[in-house]
Every structure is written in structure tokens, then in C-alpha cells.
């Protein structure tokens with residue numbers, strides 16, 4: 200074939216790889232996100248932080264200072280692992296050496312890197328059940344098989360995991376959200392974390408501990424010990440999404456020392472590194488005023504805690520006895536359970552949409568059978584005012600009454 204006989208670019212068909220062809224059709228995040236909705240709909244759909252508690256002015260000031268630096272280092276290339284100032288700040292907070300921190304473009308990117316580095320095609324991966332479904336989408340990168348493990352009121356059921364492992368299952372990795380689980384809201388105890396690490400070390404799998412909600416606890420301090428930061432078998436995944444804003448696309452991995460070169464090798468074959476500029480601005484924000492991050496968290500915790508209580512109380516008041524509601528102690532979601540088995544949960548979501556309230560059905564979250572997720576609703580309260588949350592509960596109760604008529 201000569202150059203003249205080559206088909207033009209338009210005529211040539213782009214060939215997708217088998218990997219891309221195997222991706223499941225993008226469903227959006229549940230079909231609620233695609234449905235037509237009322238113009239005045241109250242959307243309790245995503246774990247979205249409220250702009251009122253994101254440090255916008257401080258970010259503007261930090262940006263100005265960064266752009267005034269001689270030689271403009273923030274506009275240059277930087278290291279794959281991340282810029283030193285940010286890695287050091289994160290490392291001090293995590294209680295690990297900076298050499299173990301790799302800066303990412305957010306939590307989901309950190310998970311993709313963890314998967315690409317440690318999961319072979321066709322490997323078995325144990326996962327939360329119910330699960331944050333985006334992780335399953337990420338797993339398509341390695342065409343893994345999944346082994347669902349029950350999540351109870353206190354996070355992953357480590358006893359069930361132990362039994363499955365003793366029964367012969369040999370996952371390459373395990374995925375869990377240890378604090379203020381999405382969607383179930385439970386947190387894994389210190390004992391549970393220690394046991395999970397022990398199992399990982401004994402049976403030789405890697406734990407992906409995905410922890411975006413850790414800082415959003417409504418009461419009490421951060422636990423003193425974090426076993427996930429002290430094992431060769433754990434990749435601890437985190438993000439600034441819920442605390443400084445998802446649009447920054449900035450997160451980090453706490454890696455076992457031995458895995459750092461591998462993850463750096465994978466990353467250096469992709470985008471090289473996260474934006475130097477965004478890293479520099481966030482590092483400047485965090486280090487210029489040492490108390491700023493905690494003050495930001497305090498405001499966020501107070502706001503979200505109050506919203507969680509308001510929504511729970513409003514549901515009890517508007518639909519008395521209909522839901523089992525546990526007020527979460529952190530995070531951005533309520534996970535109420537329908538008490539009456541005769542209520543059709545799918546119809547309820549459709550009626551709620553007609554009444555003007557949108558949420559994720561619990562049935563969207565399971566990774567396998569054996570959960571009560573299909574009797575649940577995931578109500579995100581982070582970016583909705585208390586008035587609107589109360590109105591949402593009124594609309595939800597109205598939707599329930601439609602089935603009672």
C-alpha cells in the first residue's frame with residue numbers, strides 16, 4: 200500500500216483494545232443520574248462537600264503566593280512521587296516517612312494505580328459487599344474476578360473473611376472502605392484493622408484501604424494507632440476530595456516501602472506526575488498556616504454532623520416508624536432501611552423522583568448476594584441545607600404514602 204492508497208483518517212476505523220471493548224456500558228452513577236427530574240428536585244445523590252466549608256479564599260491567597268515565587272517552580276515539571284513539601288506534610292499526618300507517599304490525582308486514581316501494580320488479569324479480588332461501585336469499574340482494568348465479603352454495622356466482616364480464607368480462597372487483593380463506609384457508614388474497629396492486616400500478611404494478599412471519609416468524623420479525635428500504615432501488605436488510599444474539594448483532583452497513597460518503585464514505574468508510564476501547580480498551591484495552603492487544615496475540618500464536621508442529625512430527625516418525624524435510621528458518626532451519607540417488606544423500594548425511588556427528591560437506591564451498591572442493601576436508601580446530605588433536607592424528608596414521606604393509598 201502506498202501513501203496514496205492509505206484510507207483517510209475519517210474512513211479508517213479506530214480499533215479498540217479487548218480491554219476497552221470489555222468495559223461495561225457507562226451507566227452513570229446509578230440510573231437516577233440519567234432520569235429526567237423536576238426542576239426543583241432535591242438531589243441527595245453524591246458525597247459532595249459543601250462549598251461553604253471549602254477554603255476558597257485561602258486557596259486564592261496560596262495561589263497568589265505560589266505564582267509570586269522566583270523562577271515559577273510551580274509551572275515546571277516535577278517528580279513522579281509528588282513535590283517534597285506536599286509529601287512531607289502528608290507523611291507527617293500519616294506518621295510515616297515521606298518516601299512512602301505518592302501523590303495522585305485523587306482517590307480513584309490511587310485505586311487504579313494500586314490495581315495496575317498488584318492485580319494480574321483474572322486474579323481474585325475480595326471486595327466489600329455492599330460496595331462503592333466505582334471500584335468495580337476500576338477493577339475492569341485487570342479483568343479480575345470478585346469475591347464479595349459482607350460489610351456489617353462495623354465495616355468489613357473480618358470474621359467472614361477469615362472463614363473464607365481458611366476455606367481455601369486466595370485473593371490477590373482486598374478492597375474496603377474502613378472509615379464511615381460508603382454506603383453503609385460503619386467503621387472498622389482497631390481490632391478489626393489489626394486482624395485484617397494479620398490475615399493479609401498470613402495469606403499474602405494486598406489490602407486496598409480506601410479512606411476518603413476518615414477526616415469527617417463528627418465527634419472524637421483521630422485514633423492514635425493506624426495499623427494500615429504499618430504493614431508491607433497495605434496500600435492506604437486517600438484524597439483531598441472531601442476536605443478541600445474534588446475539583447482539585449488531588450490525593451495520595453501511603454505505600455509499603457517495597458512497592459514504591461513499582462507504583463512509580465507504572466505512574467511514569469502514564470501522566471508522569473500530578474499537576475505541580477495544584478500540588479504547590481495545596482502544599483502552600485497547608486503549610487503557610489499550620490492550623491488551617493484542622494480548622495477547615497472542624498467547620499466541615501460541625502456542618503455535616505448537624506445535617507446528618509437534621510435529616511435523620513426529619514425522616515423520623517415525617518415518616519414515623521417507616522425507616523430504621525441510624526445517625527452516622529461521620530461521613531456524608533444516611534443509610535436508612537425500610538422496615539416494611541411490602542414497600543417496593545424501586546417504586547419508592549420512582550415516586551420520590553416524581554415528588555422531587557433524588558437519591559441512590561441501596562440496590563445499586565451490592566457486589567454480591569446476601570445484603571439488605573435493596574431495602575435501603577443512600578441519602579447524601581453534604582451539600583444540601585437543613586431546610587432542604589427537611590423538605591426532602593417531607594417529599595420522601597409523600598412518596599411512601601403513594602404506596603399506602
Ligand SMILES: Cc1ncc(COP(=O)(O)O)c(C=O)c1O
Nearest residue numbers: 246305306307331376381438440
Ligand atoms: C469510597 C470512595 N472512594 C473513592 C472516591 C473517589 O475519590 P476521588 O474524588 O478523590 O477520586 C470516593 C468518592 O466519592 C468514595 O466515596
